[in-house]
Amino acid sequence: MSIVDVNRMNILDLPDEILLNIIKKLNMIDVFYSLVGVNQRFDRLVLDPLYTNHLDLIVKALLNDNFSTEKQVLSRICEEILPRINNKIKKLTVNQYSMEDILGAVFYPQLYSLSLINFESDTLLPYLRGIVFFSIFTCLIKKTFVYIEDDTKLRCLLTNQITHVNIKMIDKKPTVLDENESNLFALILSRSKRLTDLTYSQWFCSENSQISMYNLPSTSCVCSTLTKLNIDVNDFDDCLYFLDGRFDSLSTLIIYIQTISSPLSNIDNTRQLPKLKCLSLITYCRTQFYDSRVVPLLCRMSNLEELTLYLSIQRTESTHIDGDHLYNEIFIHMPPLKKIIFSIN
Numbered sequence: 001m002s003i004v005d006v007n008r009m010n011i012l013d014l015p016d017e018i019l020l021n022i023i024k025k026l027n028m029i030d031v032f033y034s035l036v037g038v039n040q041r042f043d044r045l046v047l048d049p050l051y052t053n054h055l056d057l058i059v060k061a062l063l064n065d066n067f068s069t070e071k072q073v074l075s076r077i078c079e080e081i082l083p084r085i086n087n088k089i090k091k092l093t094v095n096q097y098s099m100e101d102i103l104g105a106v107f108y109p110q111l112y113s114l115s116l117i118n119f120e121s122d123t124l125l126p127y128l129r130g131i132v133f134f135s136i137f138t139c140l141i142k143k144t145f146v147y148i149e150d151d152t153k154l155r156c157l158l159t160n161q162i163t164h165v166n167i168k169m170i171d172k173k174p175t176v177l178d179e180n181e182s183n184l185f186a187l188i189l190s191r192s193k194r195l196t197d198l199t200y201s202q203w204f205c206s207e208n209s210q211i212s213m214y215n216l217p218s219t220s221c222v223c224s225t226l227t228k229l230n231i232d233v234n235d236f237d238d239c240l241y242f243l244d245g246r247f248d249s250l251s252t253l254i255i256y257i258q259t260i261s262s263p264l265s266n267i268d269n270t271r272q273l274p275k276l277k278c279l280s281l282i283t284y285c286r287t288q289f290y291d292s293r294v295v296p297l298l299c300r301m302s303n304l305e306e307l308t309l310y311l312s313i314q315r316t317e318s319t320h321i322d323g324d325h326l327y328n329e330i331f332i333h334m335p336p337l338k339k340i341i342f343s344i345n
Contacts, residue, residue, distance in 0.1 A: 078105035113164035260287035
């Protein structure tokens with residue numbers, strides 16, 4: 001190919017496979033706004049079910065100088081594009097600046113996975129509790145907020161069709177949450193009637209925050225349909241709470257534990273866990289309670305097939321952990337074990 005031919009090349013000269021790979025690397029909102037309606041070929045590629053089955057529609061923050069423009073772009077997507085692809089969408093990712101517009105635009109009959117990313121607690125709670133906000137100007141300088149109980153679109157989706165939920169909370173500072181109404185984790189469990197897969201994390205701007213089961217109402221934190229849980233917790237006791245029977249269908253647990261310390265309550269650490277098939281237990285803080293707490297928990301998992309352990313431990317009787325110890329104390333209790341990943345320091 002001559003230099004002249006190269007200089008004359010156009011993006012439309014590329015084959016569909018390469019064009020689609022380029023499109024997949026671009027921001028989805030930009031792609032919809034810029035390419036849909038340009039020509040039939042772009043429409044065919046951008047609106048193809050392989051591309052639209054998972055929508056990532058995250059809008060930048062209010063403080064961004066271009067926020068008003070982005071809202072106009074989002075408006076066009078909701079009015080002109082979503083009605084053309086809504087029956088193809090299976091996974092949806094939104095944030096607090098796009099959720100209300102996106103969920104309210106159309107019906108999503110095939111949607112089963114919902115990711116709520118970078119939400120603040122005060123923003124998400126009203127939707128989970130079924131409270132709709134209306135602002136009424138009572139005079140030129142006074143504004144009154146009216147709260148009306150209602151089934152929001154989010155609650156309807158969680159109740160009727162969503163099976164996979166991924167929630168990432170980011171708050172400016174820790175707040176004291178009301179036990180009965182304001183705990184997000186408990187609300188998610190109570191609203192999600194078909195939930196099978198849950199990933200939940202909460203971060204503050206200055207530090208990460210882990211769930212503590214002590215702050216959760218025991219009657220709300222029950223889910224008979226949940227089979228996979230990925231979560232950060234404060235203490236080893238919280239891990240035991242998740243395995244005390246409140247999630248009786250749980251087969252996969254991926255858990256990040258802040259500290260493994262002495263028991264804070266009387267939780268049974270002896271009952272067998274025959275339904276658990278996959279465990280990933282990760283903690284980066286050094287613990288002295290490996291032998292007394294972690295090993296007994298692992299011995300309860302007689303049908304475990306996959307095990308991931310990242311631990312930093314301190315022992316007085318023995319300074320190292322070898323293959324004989326792992327087999328005789330742990331693996332021998334897991335006959336079906338097929339896959340092991342571990343780092344024990």
